[in-house]
Amino acid sequence: MKIDFYLRFHTRYGQSLAISGNHPSLGSNDPAQALPLQYLNPEFWYASIEVDTTAATSLHYHYVLTNEFGERVVDAEQHRIVAIGRKDSGHLVLVDTWNYAGEFENAFYTAPFRQVFFNSQKSPRLKNPKHYSHQFRVKAPLLPDQECVCLVGSGPALGEWDSANPVLLERSGDWWTVKLDVAPTDLPITYKYGIYNFKKGSFVRFEDGDNRTLYRHDEAGSITLLHDGFVRLPNTSWKGAGIAIPVFSLRSANSFGVGEFTDLKLLADWATGAGMKLIQLLPINDTSATFTYLDSYPYAAISAFALHPQYINLSKVAGKKGAAALKSLVKKQKQLNALTEIDYEEVMKYKMQVLRELYEAEGEEFSKDAEYTSFVSANGHWLKAYAVFSHLRDKFGTADFNQWKTNSVYNEAEIEKLISARSKTAKEIRFYYWVQYHLHLQLKDAVDYIHKKGIVVKGDIPIGIYRYSVDAWQAPELYHMDWQAGAPPDDFAIKGQNWGFPTYNWEKMQEDGFRWWKQRFEQMSNYFDAFRIDHILGFFRIWSIPLDAVEGILGRFIPALPVRHTEFGERGIWFDYDRYCRPYITDAVLDEVFGPLASRVRDEFLVPNSRGGYDLSPAFETQRQVEAWAASRAGDPETDTLKHGLYDLISNVLFFEEPGSNGTHYHFRISIESITSFRHLDEGLKARLRELYVDYFYRRQDGFWKHEALRKLPALKEATNMLICGEDLGMVPASVPSVMKDLGILSLEIQRMPKDPTTEFFHPRTAPYLSVVTPSTHDMSTIRGWWEEDRARTQRFFNTVLESHGTAPYFCEPWVNRAIVLQHLYAPAMWSIFQLQDLLGMSETLRRENPAEERINQPADPKHYWRYRMHLPLEGLIREKEFNTELREYIVNSGRG
Structure with a gap:
């Protein structure tokens, strides 16, 4: 079979196009190894291949653009699939439209819309003609149930523009x-798509824009498939x-001092x-490193895959058999x-103790469950290592594997020995399989319930x-491992943030096509329809300390042009190194x-x-040395002042x-205006350094950082159908908005x-x-807390943003x-999302008395205790009919209901 490809695309000088697919001719x-397309005319690019239909039944393909900077951009249409095994013709003509990832409609083909919101749309049933020359394909994701797409145009096959009787x-x-039979003599034809109410039998409207045109690309006996976008x-x-x-912040009558996966059902009922x-x-990943309150920090997981045992509901695990x-x-x-x-410590102490008792009481019965064995098999790539790690952490009393007496270096053969049936440690290790299995069941059950309520999970x-x-x-x-990730200084953490995490070796990750990330997305998609990328700026460059x-103030961006x-x-x-x-x-x-x-x-x-x-003496040249000294002098009342001063x-x-x-490349320390060393320079030198500083941070890096993001984000986005939202806050490079827009990633x-910066x-x-x-977000004070932080700023906000006098x-x-909540509900954004505290702040009777108790995190404190809980149970919130009705009216009236 001969297959011709025609792609509608207007390129710029230096750009090229290719087709990648599952056939050898397409790489x-x-x-x-993708097949290059040839420039045909200002409207189309073209390529042709021969396919053995006895060896292949379907063709899967997509287009790849290489821009003038050598960066590859993949066509966002992930569903170009053509059956080729049973075609009535030996010549197939594919007329395609490039799908720009930033088109708003692409969002409606992600998991939330496909699996929850739009999963029951109806359509008329048509009889396929015995013979056809053209098949028209188009997307229209936002149609109500009783409406369908119709086609009106020139020529007999398209009804001679009769909108009363559209196709x-x-x-x-x-x-x-x-599928239509269009006579070759009728080509070219002009046409438009429209909307038809098939329940009422009435034409609703034409699509916007100019008429579309179908030229003659075919030969006698060929079949043309049009993907019209x-x-x-x-x-x-x-x-x-x-x-x-x-x-963890959820509160219910049946939970155990902390929110649990089962509480999500009650939250869904209220929502x-x-x-x-x-x-x-x-x-929601396991953070059990020390079994102290420090593990309450949800961003320091001991596994990117394992779920946290604190969220397990003990009654569900015990069942009737273990209820006693x-x-x-x-x-x-x-x-x-x-x-x-x-x-946190008490909750974990009792939950882990009871889980071990239940595990011992169950014996080996669970291991015969087909669903359990399927779970272990599907998750083995992370579950085995996690279970052994947890066992060794318990054995040696630390998650710092560098301190373990054995197995400090991961060895897969050794892991297999430890989990083998004959090993003395096998039963202890399988305990963690068993806990993860129950967590999986409980979370999956909650998510299925949420979906039935017409709600998605992010x-x-x-x-x-x-x-x-x-x-x-x-x-x-x-x-x-020799760097620490963090964030540069901002209004919330003037010394920056040091998260302590190692930074990613992106070059190494890219070698296997970002396999670790793809596995992570696959596992997340078991439970989530959308996700937020924490600190998406880290995909452009990461603050490295x-x-x-x-x-964090001693960090710098990596990579960066020096x-x-x-x-x-x-x-x-004059450069003076000292x-x-x-x-x-x-x-x-x-x-x-x-x-x-x-x-x-x-x-x-x-x-x-x-x-x-003066110079610092050798024992105090680094902040870690000073930190260790201060820890040993905790009783001295001046220690804290001395530590922070040093x-x-x-x-x-x-x-x-x-x-x-070798003294040839340098990087600026950030926040130069606040540095005492800078303030002690003469004004002329300060002005010249200031110009270089602005160039370093705000000009020279932008194209470089854009290229870095385009090495990673497109490949990661292609690996999942979840809706992706990026947390793009902080010191945002100029290229970030355009990259996120081009990839269809939602901003915050x-x-x-x-x-x-001018507002x-x-x-x-x-x-x-x-x-x-x-x-507000979990890293900030709530609306009420923020209102009391800066009286002058609040006054400006009151007069300008709320447009209130006095x-x-x-x-x-x-x-x-x-008023603030309503401003957000009526915003043109796809999503308006609120912390519960900000919604309850609308009610004089339901709001917490002290807004300071509503805050979840203090980013400036690396040892913050994450322990915020709802002050009223979910069961009680559901019964607050007056408040819930009022909130629902606001949401519905704003067009979000």
Whole structure:
């Protein structure tokens, strides 16, 4: 069979196109071996192949654009599948339309819409003609149930533009399609798609835009398949509202001092009544590294795949058979459930103890369950290593595998020995299989229930992995273990953030096509329809901090184009290595930083240098050394002041030399205006360094960082059909919005963190459609908490954004909170998602008394205890009919219901 490809695409000079597919002529799905297309005319590119139909029954293919910068962009149409084994013709003509990933309609073919919102759309049933020359295929995702796509155009086959009797299309998978016999003498023809109400038998409307044209590409006896892209209809009409809350924050009568997967059903019951369409969660992976409150941090998982045992419901595990074993826990359960906040350590202590008792009581019965064995088999790539890791963590009392007496280096053969049936450790290791299996059952059951309610679930992918995790132990080559990931300074953490995670070795990950990421997405898709990429900026560049640093302020972006040593001279800057790259410490600096403690610092921590100032003594040259010293002097009332002052001295530098560059490449320390060393320079030198600083951070890197993102994000997006949202907050490179738009990744828009540096506040009415708007996130204070933080700022917000006259209320009264929520509901964004605290803030009777108790995280505190809980149970929230009805009316009236 001969197959001709015609692709509608307007390229720029330097761009080229190719076809990648499952046939050898198309490179057998290897993009590097894709078949080049030839430029035909300003409207079409062309290629042709011969296919043996006895060896293949279907052709799967997509188009690849290589731009003028050598970057590959893949056509977003993932469902170009053509049956070729039973065609009545030996010549197939495929006329395709390039699918730009940033088209809004593509979002409606992701998991939330396919599997939940649009999974029951109806269509008329058509009789296929015995003979046909053309098949028209087009997409229209937002049609109501009683409407279908129709076709009207010139020529007898298309009804001579009679909209009263249009050609109807039927739904087939993602496409609306119809087969017609178009006489060659009738070509070319012009046509338009329209909408027809097949229930009422009436024409509704034509699509927008100019008429379409079908030229003659065929030969006698050929069949032409037209993929016409999307029907040109309004594509921003669908909007939804959602609730964001960590699972651990849920409160119910039946849970055990912490939110559990089973509580998600109650949350769904409430969300349905309130008109919500989405539930957003924080990461739910196992963080059990120390079994202390430090494990409450949900972004430091010991496995990117394993679920957290704290979310298990013991009664569900025990069933009727083991119910008696839980009777002794009733008192403890009531005690933990009555607490205002989570007691993480107590919860984990009792849950793990009871789980082990239930496991022992069950014996080996569970291992004969076909569903259990299927789960173990499907998840073996992570489950085995996780279970052995957990066993060794318990055995040696630490998750730091570097300290283990055995198995500190991962060895697959050794792992297999430990889990083999004859091993003494096998039963203990299988305990973790068993726990993960029950967690999987409970979460899957909850998600299935949520879907039946017409609600989707959105997860969260942390940007990093925990340093002492299964992932780092199993494949350390995938990470840069000699760096710490974090974030540069911002209004919420003026010294930056140090998450302690190793950074990704993207080059190594790319070698196997990002296999680890694809496995991660596959596992997430068992439970989630959408996900939030935590700190998506990390795919462009990651804030990387040396291991000897404590504060994030000592980091720099990697990768980054450095300042070359020759640039200093070119800009009239005399480069003094000691002055710029070593901590600048003088008597004036010491007095400014330490005040009356300056003389003690001179005596205990410094040595004079030849430059008229001081150097840090060898025992205190790094922040880690200072941290260790402070830990040993915890009883000294001056220790904390000295520690943070010494941290400031160590970070009082202008440049970091790039390791291995032999003095040729340098990187700026961030926040130059706040550096004492910079402020002590003369004004002329400051002006020249300031110009170089702006160039380094805001000009030279942009194209480079864009290229870095396009190496990773397209491949990762192709690996999943979940709807992807990016957390694009912070110091955002200029290329980020365009890359996210081009890939169809939703942005995050927050009122108090505008993307436009010339404005103090973002107004939700200016949000792009492919975005999520929210008044606050888990890393921020709630609306009510923020209102009380800065009186002058609140007043400006009150007068400008709320457009209210006079003096702003001192406290965030319910009507103010309500006005802010409504601004977000009426935004043009696809999604408006709220923390529960911000919704309850609209009610004088339901809101918490103290807004400070509503905050989930303090990013500036790396040892923050994540223990926020709802102050009223879900059962009680469901019964609040007046509040729920009011909220539902707001959501429905805003077009999100």
